[in-house]
Amino acid sequence: MPKAVEYYIGEALVGDSADPNLAHIDLIIGSKDGPVGVSFANALSTPSKGHGGLLAGIRPNLLAKPISLIVPKVTLAKMEDASKIFGPAQAAVAKGIADAVEEGLIPMNKIDDWLIIASVYIHPAANDYRKIYQYNYGATKLAIQRALKGYPPIEKIFYDKDRAKHPVAGIRVPRLWRPPYIQVALDHPALEKQMKVVKELPKSDRIILEIGTPFLKKYGVESIKKIRELAKDKFIVADLKTLDVGKLEVDFAFDATADAVVASGLAATASLDKFILEAQRLGIHAFVDTMEVQNPIEKLKSLKQTPDVVIIHRAIDVEQSVEGDKSPDAAQKARWGLVPKIKELYANQKKASGRDRVLVAVAGGIEPSTASYALEQGADILIVGRFIASAKDVEFAMRRMLGVLPGYQDIDLKRIHSEDDDNTVEKSGGPKWD
Numbered sequence: 001m002p003k004a005v006e007y008y009i010g011e012a013l014v015g016d017s018a019d020p021n022l023a024h025i026d027l028i029i030g031s032k033d034g035p036v037g038v039s040f041a042n043a044l045s046t047p048s049k050g051h052g053g054l055l056a057g058i059r060p061n062l063l064a065k066p067i068s069l070i071v072p073k074v075t076l077a078k079m080e081d082a083s084k085i086f087g088p089a090q091a092a093v094a095k096g097i098a099d100a101v102e103e104g105l106i107p108m109n110k111i112d113d114w115l116i117i118a119s120v121y122i123h124p125a126a127n128d129y130r131k132i133y134q135y136n137y138g139a140t141k142l143a144i145q146r147a148l149k150g151y152p153p154i155e156k157i158f159y160d161k162d163r164a165k166h167p168v169a170g171i172r173v174p175r176l177w178r179p180p181y182i183q184v185a186l187d188h189p190a191l192e193k194q195m196k197v198v199k200e201l202p203k204s205d206r207i208i209l210e211i212g213t214p215f216l217k218k219y220g221v222e223s224i225k226k227i228r229e230l231a232k233d234k235f236i237v238a239d240l241k242t243l244d245v246g247k248l249e250v251d252f253a254f255d256a257t258a259d260a261v262v263a264s265g266l267a268a269t270a271s272l273d274k275f276i277l278e279a280q281r282l283g284i285h286a287f288v289d290t291m292e293v294q295n296p297i298e299k300l301k302s303l304k305q306t307p308d309v310v311i312i313h314r315a316i317d318v319e320q321s322v323e324g325d326k327s328p329d330a331a332q333k334a335r336w337g338l339v340p341k342i343k344e345l346y347a348n349q350k351k352a353s354g355r356d357r358v359l360v361a362v363a364g365g366i367e368p369s370t371a372s373y374a375l376e377q378g379a380d381i382l383i384v385g386r387f388i389a390s391a392k393d394v395e396f397a398m399r400r401m402l403g404v405l406p407g408y409q410d411i412d413l414k415r416i417h418s419e420d421d422d423n424t425v426e427k428s429g430g431p432k433w434d
Helices: 035-045 079-102 129-149 154-160 191-200 213-219 222-230 246-255 269-281 296-301 328-336 338-345 368-376 394-402
Strands: 007-014 023-031 057-059 068-072 114-121 181-186 207-211 236-242 260-264 285-289 309-313 359-363 381-384
Touching (some): 023 035, 035 114, 057 079, 068 079, 079 114, 079 129, 191 394, 213 236, 222 236, 246 269, 260 269, 269 285, 296 309, 309 338, 309 381, 328 338, 328 368, 338 359, 368 394
Parallel strands (some): 068 114, 207 236, 236 260, 260 285, 285 309, 309 359
Antiparallel strands (some): 007 023
C-alpha cells in the first residue's frame, strides 16, 4: 500500500497593519518524497531574481529541523533588503521552527521526514530589527500550529468571513449574514435632507440603507456615491425597480458602489433571471420586489435564478387608499402571511452554514407597533421609510425600531482582536452565533 503524502498549509500575520515591521508568513509542511519535496528542490536550485531562497539557519552552520526554505515575498532590490531577510527574519523563522519541535508542535519522529517552505513578507520600509525578529518568530510558530491543526475549521470560516475586516486592505464589504436588519428607505428626492438623515442615524451593524426610487430618479446613480461618502461601510441597496434591460442597470448601480439592486417582480421572468445573474456575477445582492405581483410564489417558482432577497411590499398609495371594511393593518398582515411560504419555497436551498439562502424583507407602513408581527412571521429585513426618514428625531426613531429586534446586539460589539485562534466556534458543536 503506497505511503500517504503528508501536506499541511498554514498562515499567520503578526503586527499592526500600520507598522512596516509586521510579519506575514505563508508556509507549507510536508514529506520529502511528496510535492513539498519537489517544490523545495526546485525553489532552492532555480531561484528567481530578487526572490532567491535561503535555508533557515539559527546561526551560520546550524540549520533548524525540519530543514526549511525561506522565500522572500517582496523583491529584494538592494543589500539593505537582503540584510533584513538574511538577518532577523532568517533567525526568527529558524528559531520558531526549532522551538516548535522542542515544544511538541512538530513531532520528533518527523523532523527528518518533513520539509518546510516558508514564504516571508518583509516590507521595504521595515527598520526595527527587533520587531522584525519578534513578529516573524511569532508568526512562524503560529503558522506551524495552524497548519498541523488544520486551522481554521470551516465553522470558523463561516462565522468570520462576513464580519472580518482585513487589516491591510482596510475595508470591509458588508454582506447580509446575520438578520434581522432595519433597512432605511431614503425615498424623498431631496439630497441634503437624506444626507442629514444618514448623519443622524446611530451606529449599528443592523442598519442598512436604501436609495429609494424617487431619490434615484431625481439624482441618478450619483446619489449612491453621495451616500457612500457618508457611510463607507454600510450596506447600500439601490431600489431600481428594474422592469427591463436589467444587466445595464445593475452595472450602473454596481459602478456607483451599490451592494444590492432591486428589480420589480412585475418584470418578465427572462428579465428577472438576467438581472439576478448579472448582480450575482458582480458579487452584489439581487432583490426582487413583489409589489403588485398577484401571485408572488408562482412568480418566484418560474425563475431559473435564485434571488438573494425577496421583498413583500405594500405600495404607499395602496396604504393610503384601502377600500372596504378591511383595515390597513389587516391587509398588511395578510400580505405578510407570505413570509413563511417564501421561506418554505427555498427551504431546501439553505447554505452549508445552515443560514437561509434567500432572505425575506417586508415593506409598507412599518413602525414599532407593526414590526413585531412581521418578525414573528420570519421576516429578515424590515424596510422602514417615513417613520425614520421623516422623524423629527431620527436617532430616537431608529433606536425604537432597533429595540424591536429580538436579542438586539451590534454584530462586532464583542470583537476585540482579529488574530483570535479561540474556541468561539467549535468543530463538534457547530457555530455559535453570539
